[in-house]
Amino acid sequence: MSCIRKEPEKSRSEELLQYARGQKVIQMNVKLLGLEGDPDLQFLLKGGDLLKVLSPSWKKTRYFRLQEDCKTMWRESKKTFKKNDTFSLDDISAVQMGRQSEGLKKNTEEQVEDRCFSIIFKSRRKNLDLVSSSEEEGKQWVKSLQKVVSNLNNLSRKQKTEHWIFSCLRKADKNKDDNLSPSEVKSFMHLINIEVDDEYVEMLFKKCDRSKSGTLAGEEIKHFYDLLTQRDEIDVIYGEYAKTTGFMSAQNLVDFLLKEQREKATLADAHRIIETYEPDENAKEKKLLSKDGFLMYLNHPDAMILNPDHKDVYQDMSQPLNHYFISSSHNTYLMEDQLKGPSSTEAYIRALQKGCRCVELDCWDGSDNEPVIYHGYTLTSKILFKDVIKAISEHAFKTSQYPVILSLENHCSVEQQEVMARHMSSILGSALITSPLGDGMPTNFPSPEELKGKFLIKGKRLNKLEDTFAEAAADDNDVTEEEESNDEDAQKEKNTKKKLKLAKELSDMVIYFKSVHFHGFEDAQKNLSFYEMASFKEGKAMKLAEESANAYVRHNVEKFSRIYPAGSRTDSSNYNPLPLWNAGCQIVALNFQTPCTDMDMNQGRFLVNGKSGYILKPAFMRDVATEFDPITLTRGDWLTHKTLHVMVISAQQLPKVNQKKSSIVDPLVKVEIYGVPADVAEKETKPFDNNGFNPSWNENFQFDVYVPELALVRFSIEDYDSSSDNDLVGQYTLPFNSLKMGYRHVPLFNKNGDLLPSAGLFVHIMVLDAE
Secondary structure, eight states: OTTSOOOOOHHHHHHHHHHHTTOOHHHHHHHHTTOTTOHHHHHHHHOEEEEEESSSSOEEEEEEEEOTTSSEEEEOOOSTTOOOEEEEGGGEEEEEESSOSHHHHHHSOGGGGGGEEEEEESTTOOOEEEEOSSHHHHHHHHHHHHHHHHHHHTSOHHHHHHHHHHHHHHHHOTTOSSOBOHHHHHHHHHHTTBOOOHHHHHHHHHHHOTTOSSSBOTHHHHHHHHHHHOOHHHHHHHHHHOOBTTBEEHHHHHHHHHHTSOOOOOHHHHHHHHHHHOOOHHHHHTTEEOHHHHHHHHHSGGGSSBOGGGTSOOSOOOSOGGGEEEEEESSTTBSSOSSSOOBOHHHHHHHHHTTOOEEEEEEEOOGGGOOEESOTTSSOOOEEHHHHHHHHHHHTTSSOOSOEEEEEEEOOOHHHHHHHHHHHHHHHGGGBOOSOSSSSOOSSOOOTTTTTTOEEEEEOOSSOHHHHHTTOOOSOSEEEEEOOOSOGGGGGSOOOEEEEEOOHHHHTTOSSEEEOOOOOHHHHHHHOOTTEEEEEEHHHHHHHHHHSHHHHHHHHHHSOEEEEOOTTOTTOOOOOOHHHHHTTOSEEEEOTTSOSHHHHHHHHHTSSGGGOSEEEOOGGGSOTTOOOOTTTOOOOTTOOOEEEEEEEEEEEOOOOSSOSTTOOOOEEEEEEEESSGGGOEEEEOOOOTTBSSSOEEEEEEEEEESOGGGOEEEEEEEEOOSSSOOEEEEEEEEEGGGBOOEEEEEEEEOTTSOEEEEEEEEEEEEEEEOO
16 A cells, blocks of 8 residues: 555646646636637637627627636726726626527617627626627637636536635736745735734745745645645544545445445445545555545535435426425516616526526506516516517526416506417417316316426416306406505505406416415315415415414415515515415515525525425425414424534635625624424524634534424524624525535525535534434
């Protein structure tokens, strides 16, 4: 075994030496991306002029070029005092060829179709609409951007960390001489989010400056990097199991997986891990795992805290639709607030990309006999109904193949309702459900599996579905309309009701989701058919969930319930969805455009099952005779009390919350349980001062969880501030039953729900049956 050299991971040592020896940062990043000599990357690095489009009258040429870090796109600004603008390729959600965006459709002519493309950003940032000088050049921009973005996304967590550190090293090297002075070392520490005093910098510098030259160069920079990235906690864990001359044998690895990770592992599994993750060829040949290989394995997504078996669709998708929680959006068309914010088809695209399966369309009469969508009686902008249906049709099934529900708030005249029906029929075609599946009158909902790739309409209907089979026509085209109130006090009064004329063509498209009024659980059980459903204002639904919890659960075993935010939430804020999920409500509609803890919970609830937007309710919430009451927790066969033990160990590469040069994060970690009231709990670590790069805590927490089937676990890191509210650094929320035990890395999302590329939390998890 003595012939086996213990070396750091090859990619890290080779790349650091290349930097240390003066190789240009651009060459290192090109190699890291696996795009050496690639013509598409070279095209972006050279850059070129593009026409930026903001409005029909604002179209200006700007020069765009990829910077040396192969990650940041630079664009020239013509404004006198404005710095040239940049954006990160990490922030790009998609690059689309043609006049697909709302902005390009409005602001350009059809003849430039082949020269147009759009850069779609994550979160709430507006699209970048561009026009190239030729069709060929436009295709080159799209192809090149898509390739580099894809390669960046496919980097391992470790490679992303290296990419980031290389860039910080380059920024710190002010005079670009490929050496680091003491002041440049301190600048680098600030860039990677560590506050250090001059004495510590001097000590660290002397430790690495073996040549006594007063600067770090060559191997000294690599040594400096190794000192920074040393993870003592990994050394301890690895040392416990590395029993074969300082390495882990396959059997040592099996012991670790069985004892610590609680996984059913065999020697064959261990050999596969070594073959996949061990960077040292000599160790791999001997079927040994080095510390670097061990860390690479722990950093792989399949070894992190989320059970990899739950990433794909793993639940039974053949149950009736009402047996699932469904990811749902309220006022989906809005990009911002409810009073004067813009409406956009992009808002629908973003919601669908996040796995949303129920979107809302507020429909009003528009000019030229074309219905529009906007928030009625407000200053929000208007968009064409047909454009929304086209956008939904194009993007509905890219994230999930399971059915999409179109929830219509219909305020249109009969004439424009007929136009709505024609648009949906012509654009959605055979994907639109316009009659029940199978022969005869259905007695229950079809399943998500049966409805893959289909659209369902929720709205008013002139008659009962049963009447169509009895060949009975409706007497008239009047139905009662219930409007969402903009007055919070109105929730205490009777709903405003008026007669709405309904077009038969639109009415006939409502099959499985007929909107009706709610007159109590007893009335619903006696008089409503399975497909007749009520929408509840947030306040009324919360009251039912608190005061009549078991009745609400039973109601939702057979019927659908949709919940929407209070009209007073003009800022597009959200409400806590947990009490409504606890009551079995399937469609709990949230404002997807607003980042908040409530949306974090929604993201966590629908993180699993292939991000399909459908989560099967627990068995005790699918039984018409259930005794489950989330408030009183009446004991029954469903009760599976668990104890969760969490050790918060460390974090890595946390981003700065405040981008000021002097700002350093003081991180603390919160671990929260969301679920039935008895399970809700929160515990937090002490803040770790002035270190966002590699803080450590080693603090233990314990939680009792009575209904794990409904519980969510949220890990959040905040920047501690003694004088004001803490700022969120990152968070990760997942279902309790999707936790993996043992030593696990936790990825982190930013406040907009986007992944932080190299940041993470390291914890130890243990779930035990409570005594």
